[in-house]
Amino acid sequence: MNTPIDDGNTHLRYAEYVLGVLDADARAEVEREMMASDAVATTVALWQRRLLPLGEEIASSEPPAYVWHRIHSQLGLNMPSRVEGSGDAATRKPGLWENLRFWHWLGLGTSVLAAACLVLLLLPSRQPVAPTAVYMASAITQTDGQVGWTATVDVGHGRMVVVPAKPQAIAAGRAPELWLIPAGQKPIAVGMIGGSAPTTLKLDPALLAKLGPSAALAVSVEPPGGSPTGQPTGPVIAKGSIGASPDAARGQPVTLLNRPDESVRSRS
Amino acid sequence: MPTNRTVEQEALDRLLSQTAAGDQAAFAELYRRSSSRLFGVCLRMLRERGEAEEVLQEAWIAVWHRAAMFDASKASAITWLITLVRNKAIDRLRQRREQPLDDPALLDDLVDDDPSPAVGAENTQEYRRLRECLDQLEPQQRRSVREAFFSGATYNELAARCKVPLGTMKSWIRRSLLQLRTCLDT
Numbered sequence: 242m243n244t245p246i247d248d249g250n251t252h253l254r255y256a257e258y259v260l261g262v263l264d265a266d267a268r269a270e271v272e273r274e275m276m277a278s279d280a281v282a283t284t285v286a287l288w289q290r291r292l293l294p295l296g297e298e299i300a301s302s303e304p305p306a307y308v309w310h311r312i313h314s315q316l317g318l319n320m321p322s323r324v325e326g327s328g329d330a331a332t333r334k335p336g337l338w339e340n341l342r343f344w345h346w347l348g349l350g351t352s353v354l355a356a357a358c359l360v361l362l363l364l365p366s367r368q369p370v371a372p373t374a375v376y377m378a379s380a381i382t383q384t385d386g387q388v389g390w391t392a393t394v395d396v397g398h399g400r401m402v403v404v405p406a407k408p409q410a411i412a413a414g415r416a417p418e419l420w421l422i423p424a425g426q427k428p429i430a431v432g433m434i435g436g437s438a439p440t441t442l443k444l445d446p447a448l449l450a451k452l453g454p455s456a457a458l459a460v461s462v463e464p465p466g467g468s469p470t471g472q473p474t475g476p477v478i479a480k481g482s483i484g485a486s487p488d489a490a491r492g493q494p495v496t497l498l499n500r501p502d503e504s505v506r507s508r509s
Numbered sequence: 510m511p512t513n514r515t516v517e518q519e520a521l522d523r524l525l526s527q528t529a530a531g532d533q534a535a536f537a538e539l540y541r542r543s544s545s546r547l548f549g550v551c552l553r554m555l556r557e558r559g560e561a562e563e564v565l566q567e568a569w570i571a572v573w574h575r576a577a578m579f580d581a582s583k584a585s586a587i588t589w590l591i592t593l594v595r596n597k598a599i600d601r602l603r604q605r606r607e608q609p610l611d612d613p614a615l616l617d618d619l620v621d622d623d624p625s626p627a628v629g630a631e632n633t634q635e636y637r638r639l640r641e642c643l644d645q646l647e648p649q650q651r652r653s654v655r656e657a658f659f660s661g662a663t664y665n666e667l668a669a670r671c672k673v674p675l676g677t678m679k680s681w682i683r684r685s686l687l688q689l690r691t692c693l694d695t
Contacts, residue, residue, distance in 0.1 A: 256686040260654070261595065261661040265603040286583040291693050293588045294636040295643075295658050296595075299553045301545040308548075308562050309540060312569045320533045443563050 252284055259288040306467040307418075307430040314429070315445055379458050381419075381481035389479035390434065392419070392458055399449055401431070401442045408437035411462060418463040420473060421448060424455040433467055434460065457482050514585055515633065517542075521586040529576035536573060543587060544569070547594045554598040554661045564601050568594045599661045642692035650681045654689075657682060 257263050258271040274281045377394040381403075388406045395401070403419060411417055417436055420428035429451065432442040444452075461468070462475035514522070521543060527535030547568065551561035571593060579589050628640055643651050657667055668678040 253683055253686055256690070257682070259592075260657050260682070260686070261599050262657050262664050262667065262682060264663050264665075265600075268599070268603070283583070289584055289588055289592050290635070291639070291689065292658065293584075293591055294633060294639045295655070296546075296550060296591045297632055297636045299546070299549045299659070301549045302552055303545045304548040304562060304565055308566055308569075309537075309544070311566055312540070312573075315566070315570055316573055318533050318536075320537065441559060443559070 255281065255284045256288045256292075259285060259292050303466060305433055306469055306471065307432055310430050310471045311445060311448075314447055377452060377483055379481045379483045381458050381460055381479045383479045389460060390419075392481070392483075394444070394449075394452060394483075396449060396452075399444045399446070401444055402439055403434045403442065404439040405435060405437055411436045414465065415462045415475065416465045416467075417460045417478070418467055418473070420459045420461060421451060422457045422459055423451045424457075428459065428473055430467065430471060431458075433463075433465075452483055454483060518585050518587055518633075521590075522581050525572075525576055525579050525586040525589065526581065528573065529579060536576075539572075539586075540569060543590055546587070547590060550591060550594050551598055553659055554595070555601060560601060564597050565594070568597045571597070595661065602661050603663075638693060639689075642689050645692060646685050646688060647681075650685045653678065653681045654685045 254263070254267070254271060258268060263271065271281075271285070275285055276282075377396065379392045379394075380388045381390040381392060383389040389409060390403050390405050392401055392403045409417065417434050419431040419434045419442070421431050422428045429448065431444070431448065432440070434440045434442070458481050459473070459477050460479040461473035461477045463473070468474045521539065524535045524539040524542070528539055544565065548561065548565050551564045551568075552558065555561045555564060568590075572590065575593070579586065584592070628637055632640075643654070646654070653667060653671065656662070656670070660666075662670065664675060664678055664682070667682075668675045671678065673681075
């Protein structure tokens with residue numbers, strides 16, 4: 242089968258794989274071949290060596306500090322989690338954080354709280370423990386008693402949407418960072434959040450397991466790339482407990498808010 | 510192909526090998542030295558900060574678990590790392606149902622993409638070699654190869670973006686790859 246012509250075409254598939262133009266199925270097939278054959282793996286490696294230097298043209302960009310903290314906690318490493326960045330933290334563009342479609346969908350922040358609560362009330366209450374349809378919410382209140390942000394957690398998809406109740410005044414060159422504080426424990430970085438637009442944050446299972454009525458959320462003011470130490474370094478400007486939505490007094494959502502947590506905790 | 514690795518590349522090779530042995534300090538140092546390059550790749554390909562952060566995190570989890578598969582005789586550590594990150598980013602791109610081609614900002618980016626940035630002293634010998642060979646391609650074909658590499662788009666998506674038939678795009682890229690191989694291997 243290794244006639245010269247066939248050889249050329251077959252090898253090109255490996256080049257196409259490295260370049261990145263194959264669809265998901267074709268990629269999976271090449272990856273299976275690489276596992277099965279050293280010759281294929283070597284051919285792919287040769288193409289990587291030929292083409293990957295093009296990556297040198299891509300501008301470096303310092304990732305936010307919390308990415309390392311998440312890697313550190315996901316792997317359960319036991320060394321200190323502090324890693325000094327290698328420099329240009331200022332390359333961050335906060336605008337990309339902001340999910341415009343969601344913002345527009347929410348009606349530009351009018352009655353954001355009502356929208357967040359609506360999500361809760363629309364949940365199928367007949368199956369409150371189904372882990373795929375579980376939401377938690379928190380109103381993160383500023384020191385002046387006003388709600389600063391609302392956080393809604395979609396447990397099934399491991400996501401949290403954090404919506405500012407109104408545009409927040411944050412000092413220039415600073416950005417709000419969200420923290421999860423399990424009862425009696427040190428704060429855990431959740432992510433940078435928008436001061437004037439909603440942010441969607443991915444929650445890993447370790448973090449999800451720590452969410453619950455005994456945990457609190459807090460917002461501190463940090464450098465744009467996030468706290469360099471893994472702990473809040475700036476002033477804490479807002480705090481809230483999970484499940485303490487303004488509708489808590491009405492009773493019903495609280496059941497929804499608290500019960501899902503049990504199913505979460507049992508996984509940890 | 511000769512490999513002339515720089516001092517920094519050799520340091521990364523060592524750190525990755527130590528990571529394979531479970532050395533957490535080496536892993537942290539490897540992250541410190543190379544994560545901004547890898548994050549640049551994620552941002553360039555995914556064009557969405559939140560997703561880029563997720564893919565970067567996934568990639569580093571995989572680095573920790575797969576470091577033992579690194580073979581310094583086949584590739585340098587930075588090539589291995591960029592390959593891993595690109596693969597994660599491409600997987601993520603393929604999971605997206607549709608490409609946001611109607612996003613005007615994205616189209617601007619494509620048009621503005623500088624097809625031939627200056628080659629600086631900081632570039633490796635391998636890169637300069639590749640650039641010489643790329644410069645010998647027809648401009649249209651060179652642009653297709655570059656766009657494919659940087660965007661991680663499929664043949665179908667590239668053909669749609671460049672408004673050419675799928676067969677044309679395939680033949681541009683395949684011809685380019687053959688020409689690059691001949692140029693680079695001689």
